Amino acid sequence: MKILLFGGAFDPPHRGHISILKSAAAYDNFDKIIVMPTGTPTHKKNCTAPFDVRLYMAQTAFADIASNVEISNWEGTNLQEDYTYRTLQHLQSEYSDAEIYMVIGSDSLFTLHSWKNAEFVMKNCTALVFAREDELEDDIAQRAAELEKMGAKIRFVKAEIINVSSSQFRREGEINADIITDEVQNIVDEYSLYSADETARLKGTAKLLAKLLLDEKRYIHTLNVEKLAAELGEIYSLDVEKLRIAALLHDIMKNAPKDILLHRAKQSGIINKIEDKPKQTLHGFAAAHYAKTELGIDDDEILWAVKSHTCGRSGMQDIEKVIYLADMLCEERCFEGKDYLLSLAKQNLDKAMFASLEHSLAFVKSKGNTVDTDSLEALEYFRARLARNL
Numbered sequence: 001m002k003i004l005l006f007g008g009a010f011d012p013p014h015r016g017h018i019s020i021l022k023s024a025a026a027y028d029n030f031d032k033i034i035v036m037p038t039g040t041p042t043h044k045k046n047c048t049a050p051f052d053v054r055l056y057m058a059q060t061a062f063a064d065i066a067s068n069v070e071i072s073n074w075e076g077t078n079l080q081e082d083y084t085y086r087t088l089q090h091l092q093s094e095y096s097d098a099e100i101y102m103v104i105g106s107d108s109l110f111t112l113h114s115w116k117n118a119e120f121v122m123k124n125c126t127a128l129v130f131a132r133e134d135e136l137e138d139d140i141a142q143r144a145a146e147l148e149k150m151g152a153k154i155r156f157v158k159a160e161i162i163n164v165s166s167s168q169f170r171r172e173g174e175i176n177a178d179i180i181t182d183e184v185q186n187i188v189d190e191y192s193l194y195s196a197d198e199t200a201r202l203k204g205t206a207k208l209l210a211k212l213l214l215d216e217k218r219y220i221h222t223l224n225v226e227k228l229a230a231e232l233g234e235i236y237s238l239d240v241e242k243l244r245i246a247a248l249l250h251d252i253m254k255n256a257p258k259d260i261l262l263h264r265a266k267q268s269g270i271i272n273k274i275e276d277k278p279k280q281t282l283h284g285f286a287a288a289h290y291a292k293t294e295l296g297i298d299d300d301e302i303l304w305a306v307k308s309h310t311c312g313r314s315g316m317q318d319i320e321k322v323i324y325l326a327d328m329l330c331e332e333r334c335f336e337g338k339d340y341l342l343s344l345a346k347q348n349l350d351k352a353m354f355a356s357l358e359h360s361l362a363f364v365k366s367k368g369n370t371v372d373t374d375s376l377e378a379l380e381y382f383r384a385r386l387a388r389n390l
């Protein structure tokens with residue numbers, strides 16, 4: 001089975017990528033063409049758009065190129081660091097008779113020997129190297145010959161290279177829209193994905209992520225939380241834009257596969273004893289880790305609001321209180337006593353937090369579920385604050 005593998009950050013995918021993929025696809029009769037956006041490295045945030053957004057843009061840009069194109073989410077969802085050899089091993093395990101052709105740029109010929117497990121990479125795929133329509137430069141041909149002596153299989157593909165780059169788009173996107181297709185441009189514009197205004201970019205990106213990653217019910221809940229958080233933020237003169245970003249991200253891991261949820265919760269650096277945390281609180285910690293690593297959010301107020309939205313904590317800041325209350329009291333929530341708590345939330349955040357925590361803890365106990373120690377500490381924290389203010 002002949003597989004064509006085309007990997008890249010695709011941040012965003014542009015017409016140059018499409019041109020290369022079309023030429024590569026015409027090189028042979030491939031049974032499958034796999035486009036694979038790279039995962040977001042956890043140690044260095046060098047992509048502007050999160051993996052899930054880049055995956056969506058890649059689906060939009062490449063899916064119609066041929067009927068056998070598949071856009072793979074593998075590099076963004078496996079829990080190990082991405083290396084090409086691991087991707088090849090993964091494809092070999094998926095397709096036992098796989099004969100893999102991998103698209104690379106001619107510049108990669110000069111670094112291939114230093115890739116992790118380079119020998120394995122060279123032996124287990126054929127590199128389809130893109131060269132310009134003019135003659136191959138001597139040093140490229142010489143380098144290819146050297147690598148072939150080391151066991152690499154290298155083929156050159158002549159293609160019309162459209163000389164654009166994603167970084168060029170990110171710099172000039174607003175004035176040079178021809179670099180990307182109209183469909184990708186519409187997504188970029190609607191969600192301000194590369195806006196120079198950081199707040200607009202984060203808010204737009206968070207909204208698209210909520211739409212892509214959550215089921216419909218959870219998405220509507222998220223928009224309702226955003227709405228009430230903004231309303232409360234206005235009342236208490238808080239940073240409404242921060243509240244909107246936190247609200248859009250607070251449940252972003254709610255529909256994530258269990259292994260990813262647990263992995264991110266453990267990585268959040270806040271749960272020392274993850275076994276002690278009730279399962280229903282983990283998605284907040286995982287969401288904060290997602291916000292930090294995928295969107296590059298470093299703002300502690302946003303991260304804490306996302307983390308503590310299910311259980312609360314001692315020492316909560318106003319932004320956290322608002323997200324906790326908006327999550328509990330938003331439009332679609334329906335329970336006895338809600339109207340009272342909502343009116344309290346619009347008068348005094350501490351009183352509303354104390355009453356809401358009491359209500360939640362009573363509910364958890366009535367169901368026979370484990371009571372979270374952070375919630376108990378939060379209750380005592382607000383009890384003491386209210387007593388001091390009397």
Ligand SMILES: [Fe+2]
Nearest residue numbers: 250251309310
């Ligand atoms: Fe939640």
Ligand SMILES: [Fe+2]
Nearest residue numbers: 221250251327
């Ligand atoms: Fe929620």
